[in-house]
Amino acid sequence: MQVLATIDAFRQARAAYGPLGFVPTMGYLHQGHLSLIARARRECGAVAVSIFVNPTQFGPREDFERYPRDLERDLALLAREQVDLVFVPSREEIYPEGFGTYVSIPAADEVLEGAARPGHFRGVATVVCKLLNIVQPTRAYFGQKDAQQSIVVRQLVRDLNIPTQIVVAPTVREPDGLAMSSRNSYLTPEERQAAPAIYRALCAAEQRYLAGERDGEALRQAVIAVLDAEPLLRPEYVSVADPLSLRELEQVGSHGALVSLAVRIGAVRLIDNLLLEPVTTA
């Protein structure tokens, strides 16, 4: 495994490989990341991973400074996965003095995470664009947990003609349903006990949907009822939206729906989602 901190060194090392699968991360790796890496290995042969806590996707009052970091542990995990190339740039390597070009997707800022976190997707799109240019992967792997991020990345790649195939893999969950996230490490034991209500709330909407409910508001209320029963959870938004446009739905139609939410538990903000697959009637 080669660990490279500069763009020049990474490019030189990358030149020795043909098709490459790429998993961009902000580190503090968990099973969700490792499952993306395993899939990249199966599908591409060689695998590159980046670890970079990207400052431009955090708002001024967000958790950039305290975002969990443990490079030594991450590198040990990646070595065990036999990752070929690891890119660990400094902030100055990615954003040198004079840096001034950003990629923005205004439509993404209007809904869900984009509306809740102004500037977030501009930061994500900019760094993903840079990383794809540096790494030049055949395929890049993202988790469904960040559903809107995957949509933004797919649009970025399409709009800017970046020759990388985007793969979105299912969310990996703890046995009690909590979606894996580096931010779970912030939870106190009490908050951690309350957190599985997030997935239970999403499943409540899914059950109503499978029982025939198609009214968007009724499905939203099914989620909210479960969240409200857990005093430590404070919902920020609950959405039942078209899975592609992310526009809120009055009625779930032939595209199915993305049920997504953000909640606060104490000082921690977590997101999760579930896709309601289109139901075909015979």
Ligand code: PAF
């Ligand atoms: O999902 C993440 O960890 C980040 O948003 C990403 C894609 C690595 C960009 O910083």
